[in-house]
Amino acid sequence: MTDTNWAPALTHQSGPKYLSLVRALREGVRRGDLAPGVRLPTVRNLAWKLGVTPGTVARAYQIATQEGLLEAAVGRGTFVSTQSRRLGPTEPLYRQPLTDPSDDDGVVDLRSPQLPDVGQTEALASAMAEAAQELGRQYLEYPGLRRDQYCREAALEWFSGYTISSLITADDLVLTHGGQNGINIVMQCCLRGDRPVVLCEELAYPGFRHAARLNRAEVVSIALDEEGMIPEALDAACRKHGGQIVCITPDAQNPTTARMGSARRNAIAEIARKHDLQIIEDDCYTAPVSGLESLRVIAPERSWHVTSLSKTISAGMRFGIVVAPEGMGEAGRLTAQHSYFGLPRPVTDIVTRLFTSGEAMRLRHAAQDVMSRRLQMVVQAFGDQDVSWQPGLSFVWLRLPLGWRASTFAREAEAEGVLLRSADEYVLQDGHAPNAVRIAMAGGVPEERFQRAIRRLVRLLENPPGDLPI
Template identity: 85%
Template sequence: MTDTKWHPELTQSAGPKYLSLVRALRDGVRRGDLAPGMRLPTVRDLAWRLGVTPGTVARAYQIATQEGLLEAAVGRGTFVSTQSRRLGPTEPLYRQSMTDPDDDDGVVDLRSPQLPDVGQTAALSRAMTEAAQEIGQSWLEYPGLRRDRYCREAAVEWFSGCSLGPVVTPDDIVLTLGGQNGLNVAMQCCLRGDRPVVLCEELAYPGFRHAARLNRAEVVPVALDAEGMVPEALDAACRRFGGQMVCITPDAQNPTTARMGMERRRAIAEVARRHDLQIVEDDCYTAPVSGLDSLRAMAPERAWHVTSLSKTISAGMRFGIVVAPEGMGEAGRLTAQHSYFGLPRPVTDIATRLFTSGEAMRLRHAAQDEMGRRLQILLRSFGNLDLGWQPGLSFVWLRLPTGWRASTFTRMAEAEGVLLRSADEYVLQDGHAPNAVRIALSGGVSEERFQRALDRLRQLLDSPPADLPV
């Protein structure tokens, strides 16, 4: 009989709704709310109850079935499995062996890179103290369209050694509340009509699609290969769907770690010109300077180069930088002014001090060096596996060995106290997720804890579940 009373709460969960529903199914099984053999609501019924699309529920049911939590019987419905390998209602979510005395839950979070403290807290403290000593009338006024010029002038230093085309000036720069806000500003400047089209990599940073939805845009996936977005696939997508903007991560593709070569970059820029596409170039995961020309260098009339301090200095600062296309800096700043009146004066004062003192660049390199050491630890543990990685990049892409599915692996890693991101979180709706996971490097825990987390993952990888559904 269908359980008409089960109604999971998804409004408080972060991330895609289908993954929130998968977590609710796991929790329901673990607590005993969903008993073995219980018949679940139909896809359409549960979608109506939760206020989501039927595709969201169907995708969650599919993942939970792959994990062995559910069973689908043709013509009868979907049931809680009576045979699956899963956590019992009394089994703790995280094993005690992962717990340190100074940590509350023993969890090692490898979903997003956690910055090591290589001097940021001390540098921020100094900058804040100096800024506080110079508080004046300007702090009582709105930031204004041009009052952040002093910070834009200082921020130019961040791009030393980068090839962004013609000399970057303060007039080209838009200051934003982090990289995600930078994506929104670029889209707000460029997208027109009731249903504009944004093209992006078929496996992509979820923030691309979130920003597109906020701007009423339809997102169209474009195929990837070992170098990232395929120019011929982009051209074909433009011919079929049109498009006003393409979102690309050429230097450190998230999540696959791919890097475009020069010929590929030139081809992408040519397709963008042919179809009059604006380009958003995401450079938030800053790896060591590659020496390759950026897309903005190749198409300065149409490329929006987006970066931030979040991955190398401080995510809490919410400081982002957009290098707008030639002649579009004022339009970008006007959009920012209309949206959020510019960055808060304390943030621009602190950031300016970090830039002008040289602290920002020093901290950037120190953080990358520390992440490089963490990467070497990971490679020693996983070096014989199918990994995508780059020196200095703070995450790796693990293509799972035979016997594993990404959804099952992330669930069982979670039971061991290690949090990962499955490929499902990067695929666009109705897209195909490869059998892979992204592992971020954590600089926020000791090397010993980081190594123990990797050891747990390695033990799982070497012992795939015998009862994995086929």
């Protein structure tokens, strides 16, 4: 690591000095003046050079660290993040997209589940046509806090058969632009203070940490075992770091496919009460009904249950549902209104028709049936490989055999025309990635083409490169 004498000019900057310094840090990384790995001046030295207080510099360093621009090493100093690189003048700081669909007809994309068309396009076209015939003055008005009541009442159908269904009303629901937007709304509603802390599983859906970063929160990882988040690890992290929100995927942990048992769920809820944590319960993959109580049932006073239509009906509709804790529905809807005023009227009209006609549940089950058949193909093809899965779930977790590294396997698979996700994409910046990959079901490609892609992966698994370190 090398040092830098970097000292930006802040005299012409407007606003608080610490924000001016944060902007200068961003620009320094963007232009390449601050290279990855470079050690920045100490807080006191930079404060002296700039003629500001040490507290001003410390606060700017803290914000830039939370954004991922900087890394702080105890006893060694503050460094430009090794994940940073020179950016173009219009290139965003958040470089890795949550979704990156491939338009190459020669590639089979197994990074995220691709929905089969089991009648969605026809059902959506019909619902759109019906909605168009009833256009009225309501399309000239803002959605408002209560004008989506009709859609929220219809959306209760989505929870039929789950333990949560008899305990919630339309007043508990917040309608969002998909599950990721729902997670962000909950964080906006619950995070407070200069340095909020979000606790996540050590292997977790990347959207959790992206939402936390957008809300200027520090993310702390919690160890997992075969049932998911370990209660004792969560308790220890809360005592060490504090925390305001814990993010959990109890039914279908992403990416490991783990399912949390009843005793574990109750233990997590008790620790959340002990440390006054809000819980984000991610149910966007809507695994088949397990009969286990959701965290919204176990801890209704603090659990935010997030789900969406994206994995079973339509990702393009961008429709999600947050079940707020008891008495918090209005607060959640107010946060959503401050963010985007509410969902567009065409979306709520179309989705309401899907729910009330019964089409939503029919399409959901039909799509899950197709994904289940694809899943069966994958499990049978992998044979004795170390693969974790759940019936009805649209992805598997493959631990690679001796001789393979996850990043190398992903590159070789891409060379074979198959895209998948390495474990590296699910760990925090300072976390340790296991030697594994996540493989999603592609319901949107012909079955034979999907089978060929899986056979290519099997062939790779059986022929690891002999010169890799083990």
